[in-house]
Amino acid sequence: MKKLILLICLSSLVLITGAKPEPVKFGNGIKFTAITLAQSIRMAKEQKKLIFIDIYATWCAPCAMLKLRTFSSKKAGDFFNENFVNLSLNGEEGEGLQLVRAYKLTAYPTMIILDNTGRPIIVTMGYLDANTLIKFGKAGIEKSAQ
Numbered sequence: 001m002k003k004l005i006l007l008i009c010l011s012s013l014v015l016i017t018g019a020k021p022e023p024v025k026f027g028n029g030i031k032f033t034a035i036t037l038a039q040s041i042r043m044a045k046e047q048k049k050l051i052f053i054d055i056y057a058t059w060c061a062p063c064a065m066l067k068l069r070t071f072s073s074k075k076a077g078d079f080f081n082e083n084f085v086n087l088s089l090n091g092e093e094g095e096g097l098q099l100v101r102a103y104k105l106t107a108y109p110t111m112i113i114l115d116n117t118g119r120p121i122i123v124t125m126g127y128l129d130a131n132t133l134i135k136f137g138k139a140g141i142e143k144s145a146q
Helices: 002-017 037-047 061-070 074-083 094-103 130-144
Strands: 050-056 084-090 110-114 120-125
Touching (some): 037 050, 074 130, 094 110, 110 130, 120 130
Antiparallel strands (some): 050 110
């Protein structure tokens, strides 16, 4: 019940204020880079990492909850910052919209792990807690090694 009330409050706040969930830029959570997909592919090759992409919408309550709870988690931050180049893209504009169209995405949030050539490895949609997000990341690493 508490989660439902929080979800309703977050939805209302996002809708009323037009607030955008911004990429995490501080604290101990996941550090999202402010670069293009092409730049992230180059960086992933150089650093021998995969690419983690969060595709969100500004009006999406589960997207806001991901930013607030999951992406700010130190545990998730430690894992994703070590293993991935992390991008957060608005699915309704720019490169985010291009990815939505290219991959025919149907829900927000959508999270994609790409290899360092830009090829999709694994996709998930919806809110995930930090532990489940880490399991998703580990599955992407395992799948990329095959």
